[in-house]
Amino acid sequence: MRRVDALIFDMDGLIFDSERVVQRSWNEAGTKLGYGRVGEQIYHTLGFNVKQREVYFKRIYGEDFQMEEFNNLTRKIFYEIAESEGIAMKKGVRELMKFAKESGIQIGLATSSRREYSVRLLTEAGIWKYFDGCVFGDMVTKAKPDPEIYLKACEAVGVCPAKSIALEDAPAGIRASHAAGMIPVMVPDLVEPTEEIQSLYYRRVNSLIEVIPLVEELEK
Numbered sequence: 472m473r474r475v476d477a478l479i480f481d482m483d484g485l486i487f488d489s490e491r492v493v494q495r496s497w498n499e500a501g502t503k504l505g506y507g508r509v510g511e512q513i514y515h516t517l518g519f520n521v522k523q524r525e526v527y528f529k530r531i532y533g534e535d536f537q538m539e540e541f542n543n544l545t546r547k548i549f550y551e552i553a554e555s556e557g558i559a560m561k562k563g564v565r566e567l568m569k570f571a572k573e574s575g576i577q578i579g580l581a582t583s584s585r586r587e588y589s590v591r592l593l594t595e596a597g598i599w600k601y602f603d604g605c606v607f608g609d610m611v612t613k614a615k616p617d618p619e620i621y622l623k624a625c626e627a628v629g630v631c632p633a634k635s636i637a638l639e640d641a642p643a644g645i646r647a648s649h650a651a652g653m654i655p656v657m658v659p660d661l662v663e664p665t666e667e668i669q670s671l672y673y674r675r676v677n678s679l680i681e682v683i684p685l686v687e688e689l690e691k
Contacts, residue, residue: 474689477603477630478571478682479621479653482582482589484517484640484660485679488559489592491661496548500541506532509541514662518615518643520583520608546588560596561658563680568601570683580605581624581637581644583614604628616646621653638682642668654689656682 484490494510501509512531516524525538571578578601582589586607593599604627606620613619625632637648640660645668648655655672657664658679664672674685 473634475576475634475636475654475686477577477579477625477628477635478567478686479579479581479624479628479635479637479648481518481637481639481641481644482580482592483584485638485658486561486564486598487592487596488561488660490517490640492549492552492556492558493545494661495552496545499548500544503544504537504541506536506541517641517661518583518647520611520614521585523614558592558596560598562678563682564598567679567682568598570686572601574686576686577603577628577630579603579624579628579630579635580607581620581648582606583608583620585609615641615643616650618647618651621648621651625651625653636673636682636686638679639672645672656685658682 480486483493490513494513497513498508498510501507516527519527528538529536568578580602584607586609589607590599604624606624606627608614611620611623621637622632625635632652635653637653637655638658639645639648639655640658642662642664645655645657649671657672657675664675676682676685
């Protein structure tokens with residue numbers, strides 16, 4: 472019997488090198504709104520959805536933090552950067568997705584980002600077609616590190632969590648996928664794993680291309 476029936480991808484920082492662009496947009500928006508370099512907070516909010524970020528920002532900057540204005544401005548700046556410079560895809564994305572399709576492995580998405588933003592990026596990159604099921608941040612009540620999004624993603628592709636590899640760059644995602652009973656694999660982006668995170672994942676790899684031999688290893 473197979474040990475791997477699905478690959479469930481995070482998106483920002485894993486499929487796309489987008490976290491650095493988000494950080495730039497936060498810094499620019501934060502400076503314009505008088506909060507300074509808000510982008511430094513990204514290291515503490517990786518994997519958060521919009522609601523979690525609002526709670527965090529209001530704790531750091533005060534209850535009167537202009538969240539709606541900040542979100543609108545950062546979104547505008549992000550897309551301006553994306554249109555002028557593009558959002559690079561991480562090494563090995565296409566190769567891994569093609570391998571999964573050829574091997575009969577389901578492909579799912581579990582991203583804290585909103586559906587509209589996510590579908591736009593994936594479509595423009597030409598990889599939306601690969602996904603068999605997706606769960607977005609605005610489809611769950613509890614965000615990572617709660618396992619809800621990963622349990623729903625496994626359900627969306629019709630696969631048992633124990634036979635699904637969760638591909639993550641952020642600690643919150645590793646905690647979430649581990650709690651869901653999956654096989655967590657970390658591909659670090661902005662932050663390196665702590666000893667606690669190392670105890671939760673199955674393997675750490677440097678790029679998604681390294682997941683192919685990992686799947687083959689598990690299938691033996």
